[in-house]
Amino acid sequence: MADVRSIALGDNTVHLVQRGGASLLVDTGPDFAGAWETLREALGGDVPEVVVATHGHHDHAGLGRRWQQTGTPVWIGAADRSLTARPLLQSAAEREAMLAWAEGTGAPPETLVHVRERIESRRAAALRAAGSAEYPEDGVRWPTGLRYPPFEADLLVEGDGEVGGVEIVAAPGHTPGNVVLAIPEEGWLFSGDQLLPNVDPLPAIQFVGEGEELRRFPSLAHFAASLERLAEGGFTRCFPGHGEPFDGAGEAITGALSRIERRCERVRGSLRKAGPATVYDLCMRLYPRGTERRFWQTTSSVQGQLDLLASRGEAREADGVWEAR
Numbered sequence: 001m002a003d004v005r006s007i008a009l010g011d012n013t014v015h016l017v018q019r020g021g022a023s024l025l026v027d028t029g030p031d032f033a034g035a036w037e038t039l040r041e042a043l044g045g046d047v048p049e050v051v052v053a054t055h056g057h058h059d060h061a062g063l064g065r066r067w068q069q070t071g072t073p074v075w076i077g078a079a080d081r082s083l084t085a086r087p088l089l090q091s092a093a094e095r096e097a098m099l100a101w102a103e104g105t106g107a108p109p110e111t112l113v114h115v116r117e118r119i120e121s122r123r124a125a126a127l128r129a130a131g132s133a134e135y136p137e138d139g140v141r142w143p144t145g146l147r148y149p150p151f152e153a154d155l156l157v158e159g160d161g162e163v164g165g166v167e168i169v170a171a172p173g174h175t176p177g178n179v180v181l182a183i184p185e186e187g188w189l190f191s192g193d194q195l196l197p198n199v200d201p202l203p204a205i206q207f208v209g210e211g212e213e214l215r216r217f218p219s220l221a222h223f224a225a226s227l228e229r230l231a232e233g234g235f236t237r238c239f240p241g242h243g244e245p246f247d248g249a250g251e252a253i254t255g256a257l258s259r260i261e262r263r264c265e266r267v268r269g270s271l272r273k274a275g276p277a278t279v280y281d282l283c284m285r286l287y288p289r290g291t292e293r294r295f296w297q298t299t300s301s302v303q304g305q306l307d308l309l310a311s312r313g314e315a316r317e318a319d320g321v322w323e324a325r
Helices: 035-043 064-069 078-085 092-104 109-131 219-231 249-274 279-286 288-293 295-311
Strands: 003-009 012-019 022-026 050-052 074-077 155-157 161-163 166-170 179-183 188-192 206-208 215-217 237-240 315-318 321-324
Touching (some): 012 237, 074 078, 092 206, 109 295, 219 295, 249 279, 249 321, 288 295
Parallel strands (some): 188 237
Antiparallel strands (some): 012 022, 161 166
């Protein structure tokens, strides 16, 4: 039988899995001041043979370079390579694509001014997190802000895989290369951000490819498809990337899919009743306060729901205007 030790690091939780004499760590841990020392103390003398990052976000892969410096290899889904190898939004093509998407929502000029500022602010913050010797002081979810030194993963996982008797399952959506880990005979799922207690991650505006080949990644459509695949796994216990392990994993997956469905139905209902709309106009219909106060979160969420509806043939877009089908 496998043994699992769950270790809280600020708002994150990493899991040491030991099975059949082998050991692996699910997620590297976030790099806040004192995180590395806390993690090593919690592990005691147990050093994982490999660390598998569920995805390339800074709070799940931030200590990747530190692990490599100890001689422990770090694996990650192949499509997330760019998230670990370079700071976010350093590519001019990606910044231009982000701005072009915002413009394509139909947002007014005054909103786009703030969008440009937000993109530049995120780019600058990512650069500081990558290269600063000091920790940012804007810690909210962690004792300090996070650093994220870039690194090249030792192995890029393509599709499904296995390590130490633990399955690696491709679950794109939260990020393009997102993975989860599983021990099916135990009914255990190590979910990263794919399945969390009491919260559904927002679909992000993400891009894959390089330069002229850059294209937007329909996050929610992939996220929902990954959840549907996991729903067939018969999982009974979840070890998430945030919070305590919990039972009822199958029911939690069903609940997450139901909430996604309700949000999509609200979007489709608005298109049917009030007629075609741009993403921005649709957001203002459904969430006027949220759109004005949290443009990025609200529009990316509605865009995700439109993407999912489009993947089912239930909505379509033409010249920036969406309609129900």
